[in-house]
């Protein structure tokens with residue numbers, strides 16, 4: 001599968017026809033346990049927390065899409081994040097790009113700091129400012145790019161160089177870009193993390209997460225944690241995810257087409273003061289985005305001149321559902337300040353630019369003209 005193109009791998013990797021029945025589509029294996037001829041004599045599976053054939057197919061497919069050697073699937077993006085954070089030990093120092101999902105901030109600050117992981121949040125997007133935060137105890141740098149919800153771009157290759165020189169692990173949460181648009185491992189990142197709940201599944205009906213790496217010792221620890229802590233996805237959810245992955249490339253192209261139309265419309269609308277989309281020349285860092293991404297994705301954020309009109313804007317939307325999450329075929333609108341990033345302290349939210357006037361749009365696969373009409377109505381009525 002390694003020599004095949006992305007779209008082919010997304011459809012076939014890990015999914016040979018079933019050996020006993022010839023089933024073309026990978027079966028859902030709900031069995032919690034697997035019969036052994038004698039203790040220890042089995043066909044690779046013993047107990048479904050430890051390993052399950054449907055999950056194994058998903059893990060292989062996910063790893064292949066990122067160009068990684070190993071993949072581990074989890075019951076949520078936060079469970080995947082927890083598995084990676086568990087590579088750290090009390091006394092270790094973690095550097096986090098401050099523009100992360102609010103739940104990631106909550107996990108690091110509310111749980112891992114209590115377990116003795118000291119954390120520095122870097123508000124800058126410059127690699128040199130991450131370098132300044134490194135101490136003799138730093139073991140991991142954690143970033144998102146494009147960031148959630150401001151869609152800023154961080155330089156993966158430069159951060160990888162800092163990490164390599166100091167023997168630090170660079171972790172990239174690639175949920176927004178997906179492996180279709182960005183491959184952090186190829187730029188020197190050690191670990192890639194996903195909320196597969198989002199674009200990878202793509203249909204807003206599975207909560208899931210994954211960890212991808214080519215570093216075998218790291219993977220052994222992640223697998224050990226996966227089995228020991230047990231936050232594994234159900235076989236049915238793995239199967240749904242495999243189904244979603246088959247259309248990832250086609251969906252990302254269509255998301256992007258819609259997002260470009262939405263961003264262009266918003267840019268010209270008099271009620272809108274700011275549009276954030278990596279593909280816009282007005283956006284910070286378009287050169288860097290071009291260097292490390294092959295497209296800009298389906299997320300657009302914006303601010304209105306008059307934030308007092310926001311409530312009316314949200315209530316007027318008909319096609320865009322006002323909801324948390326992103327990356328599904330249906331368009332969603334959210335207010336990061338009070339929704340996805342409410343768990344981040346107000347001072348930090350405001351310092352990095354998550355204002356009470358910010359709106360985040362996940363542009364779905366409806367007809368882009370209908371989406372623009374929906375936004376026009378919501379802004380103008």
Ligand SMILES: Cc1ncc(COP(=O)(O)O)c(C=O)c1O
Nearest residue numbers: 076077078101148175195197208
């Ligand atoms: C960038 C990013 N990472 C991780 C997560 C957490 O994923 P999950 O909700 O699947 O636990 C989210 C959720 O919104 C996210 O947006």
